[in-house]
Amino acid sequence: MKLTNTKYIPDNQIELPFWESGLLVAGVDEAGRGALAGPVVAASVVFPMGMNNDLGCRDSKLMTANDRESLFEHILVNALEVGIGIVEEDIVDSINVRNATLVAMQESLSCLKAANLHALIDGNFFKHDTLPFTTMIKGDYHCFSIAAASIVAKVTRDRIMQELDGKVNSLYYFAQNKGYGTAIHREAIVKHGPSTYHRRTFLGKILGNE
Numbered sequence: 001m002k003l004t005n006t007k008y009i010p011d012n013q014i015e016l017p018f019w020e021s022g023l024l025v026a027g028v029d030e031a032g033r034g035a036l037a038g039p040v041v042a043a044s045v046v047f048p049m050g051m052n053n054d055l056g057c058r059d060s061k062l063m064t065a066n067d068r069e070s071l072f073e074h075i076l077v078n079a080l081e082v083g084i085g086i087v088e089e090d091i092v093d094s095i096n097v098r099n100a101t102l103v104a105m106q107e108s109l110s111c112l113k114a115a116n117l118h119a120l121i122d123g124n125f126f127k128h129d130t131l132p133f134t135t136m137i138k139g140d141y142h143c144f145s146i147a148a149a150s151i152v153a154k155v156t157r158d159r160i161m162q163e164l165d166g167k168v169n170s171l172y173y174f175a176q177n178k179g180y181g182t183a184i185h186r187e188a189i190v191k192h193g194p195s196t197y198h199r200r201t202f203l204g205k206i207l208g209n210e
Helices: 016-020 065-078 089-095 097-110 144-167 183-192
Strands: 024-031 040-046 081-087 117-122 133-136
Touching: 016 024, 024 097, 024 144, 040 097, 040 144, 065 144, 081 097, 081 144, 089 097, 117 144
Parallel strands: 024 117, 117 133
Antiparallel strands: 024 040, 040 081
C-alpha cells in the first residue's frame, strides 16, 4: 500500500510507557460529532505491544478517502482488537452530542476483551467506572493508536452515511457531505425539510426556528 501523503505520521512513543509496564493500549476516537445528520460513531483499537506505526496511521482528517479505506482494512488485520460504538441521531437529540460521544466511546471499549488495558482518549472529556484512561487533546494527531481509531470511526461512519444516502434518494447528498453542514446540504434541508436521519437539535438556525 502506498499512501498519498506521509506527513504528520505519529510514532509509538506515547504507547511505549504503557506497554513497558505490561498494559495494552486502546486508542479511542469518534466521528460525526459535528454533523447535522446520522449517528456518532466511536472506535477503539488495540495493537500488539511494541508495534511500530508502519501502517502509517495518522489523523483521519489529514487523509484522502482512498487512503482511509486502505488503512481501515490494514488496521483490522493488524490490530489485536477493534471495537465500534454507534449512537443514532435520535439518541444524540435526547442526550446531547457531548454525552452521545461519551456513550459511543464507552460502547466501543465494551466490545474489547483485553483485561490489562489502558485507554487513550482523543479530546478532554471522558468517564469510565472501571477502566484506567488518559485524555489527549489532538490525540489523533499525536498518538498512533488514537489515529488508527480515528480512521476506523471515520470509515465506519462514512459507509453508514452512504447507505443512508440511498434511503433518502440522495436528496441531501449524504454520500458527498456525510451529513455535515455543507452549503448544498443546508440548501437541501431548507428545500425538502429534514429527513428522519437529521438531528433536530442541530437544525433550528437552518430552518429559521432560532
